[in-house]
Amino acid sequence: MSFLYTAVAFLLALGPLIIFHELGHYWVARACGVKVLRFSVGMGKVVWSRRFGKDGTEWAISALPLGGYVQFLDSRDPETAPKDEAERARDFVRQSVWKRIAIVAAGPTANFLLAIALFGALFMHGVEEPGTKLRPMAADTPAYAAGLRGGDSVTAVNGEPVTGWSDLRWQIMSLAVDKQDARLDVRAANGSQYAATIPAAAIKEPGPEGDLMGELGLDVWIGMPVVxxxxxxxxxxxxxxxxxxxxxxxxxxxxxxxxxxxQTVRAAPGRTLQIQVRRGSQVVSLPLTPEKDPKGQGLASVQLSPALERVTVQSGPVEAIVKGARRTWEMTTLTFKMIGKIVTGQASLKNITGPIAIADYAGQTARMGLATFLGFIAVVSVSLGVMNLLPIPVLDGGHLLYYSLEVLTGRPLSERIQGFAQRAGVALLFMLMALAIFNDLSQRL
Structure with a gap:
């Protein structure tokens, strides 16, 4: 049942993003006067299709549920070549290079716009999340060395206000990639204000399963435990x-x-403790004698539900869209920076993850509630947009590279060179996918 839940969450997360991406190509192609022959969700053999519209565009579902495509009228393909002068005017190849650039760029752009809309909607609706109050940290952590203490709340990072834990974590992660100091404005538990700096040398880039905040000694404040x-x-x-x-x-x-x-229970195996609990409106005292576990520590045999201190981050419509656009831009630039570090060997190849990791996170976030799941979809939408902008032949970024060279040289690349590049691009994509799946499996076995 858990596998089915995760699979459904994965399809609900990735499916609409692929459709929206391809709709970007479709809408702009139609606006530019290009005839669209097929709109397919999935790759490979068509398993279902119907034709609609005056052009008889085929809307299809294909066998491989990874990606999708929009097929244009193209004189380079003998099977779909224009049949008369009217169709030639709607040939994709005959369009100006700027129209072709617009059509190809429309897919990733649609993903970025969707991410802005989702982030904006979440900010407008209000997202409940842990606040920035810190739990007590160990004395050997960078946070403690910087002067931070349990019960203090971070209000800004390098001058940027933070209102919730996700904001704080995002800012710290960005500084880790940029290798910058984290200058924190802090409100102490007693209400006073002070500044603390965690040096860049202490902010290490985490791996795919790493806990950057935990390694720094930064963790969410947890209130008194509830039985x-x-x-x-x-x-x-x-x-x-x-x-x-x-x-x-x-x-x-x-x-x-x-x-x-x-800690108190662990330190008292076999010794009776008088514990004070609040039950309804009363405070009562109960005698608790912890049992001794195999390690010699005390054990109370209770399941606790810690009371997190939560805040609701909410914005007006205009501010929410601005914040959504900024979050999308920051995620996009951070992703490109991380890709650059992987390419240059400054970051591990283990950071490359694939569909198994996405499915896992989709299932986890779906269980946390609709707002968390929509936030995850927004993140994946940004990743999908970035991935398609990579200058790899067969991806949108590869085609944009061709057309950029055409703008510079005044003539298109030869079909021979494009054909060679396409084959190389397919091989590279297969290698990246194999690496991503290997990383996914190795991190979960």
């Missing part, structure tokens, strides 16, 4: 803990953080 379930027969159940109890302290000493409860 989700006390395992029958366990120490917590014997003590009388019930679902919904909020653990406040032990032996008269209040906890400053949820981790204090876990």
């Amino acid at each position: 989700e379930n006390a395992v029958a027969g366990g120490a917590g159940a014997r003590a009388g803990l019930q679902k919904g109890d909020v653990v406040l302290g032990a032996d008269g000493k209040p906890f400053a953080h949820a981790a204090d409860f876990v």
Whole structure:
């Protein structure tokens, strides 16, 4: 059932993005007067099709559910060559180079516009997420060395205001790629303001499974633990803990953080603790005697649901679209920078991921709620736009490279050179896909 859920989430995430990408090509081609012969979702053999419109455009679903394409009237293809002068005027090849550039660029542009719209809608609706309040960090972490302490809240990074955890994480990740210091404006737990700087040398680029924030000592503040379930027969159940109890302290000493409860229990195997819990409007004291686990540590045998401190990030319509456009631009530039680092050997090839990773993240975000899932779709839309702009033959970026050379030289590349480039591009894409799938599998086995 979990596999089916993930598969459906993957199709719901990637399918509309492919359709929207191809619609970009389709709409601009029609606007430029080019005849569209086929609009296909999927590649390879057509398994279903219907014709619509005065041009009899074939709308099709093809066998391989990876990608799609729009087929134009093209005099280079004997099977679809124009039959008369009226059709010749609608031949893709006969269009000006600028029209061809516009048609090819329309696909990635559609993905970027969709990402802006999705991000903008999320900012307008309001996204509930953890705030920027920090949990206590270890003394050997860069965050502690910079002067940050548990209970403090970050308000800006290098002058850019941050209102939620995703903003903070995004800014730190951008600085990791750019190898810049992180200058943080911070509001202390007592209300005072101060600045802290984490040096660039301490901000390492994470791998695909890396935890950049955790390595720096930055983690989300967690409130007092709430009892989700006390395992029958366990120490917590014997003590009388019930679902919904909020653990406040032990032996008269209040906890400053949820981790204090876990540490206190682990340090007291076999010793009775008087724990204070809030139950409804009352505070009660319960005797908890932790059992000893195989490692010799105390065990309460309760499932906890930490209370995250959350904020709602919401903007007006105009501000939301501006923020959506900025987020899309920042993600696009960051992705190109990361690709550049991979090409030059400054970043690991393990950062290249494929459909298995996308499907996994699609399933995870779908379970977190509609807003999180739509945010994930926006991220994938940006990635799809960037990928198609890479100057690899067979991709949109490869065709844009051909037409750019045509603008510079005044004549198109020869069909022989284009044919060779196409074959090389297909081989390169297959190698990249194989590497991506290998990375996906190796990270999950």
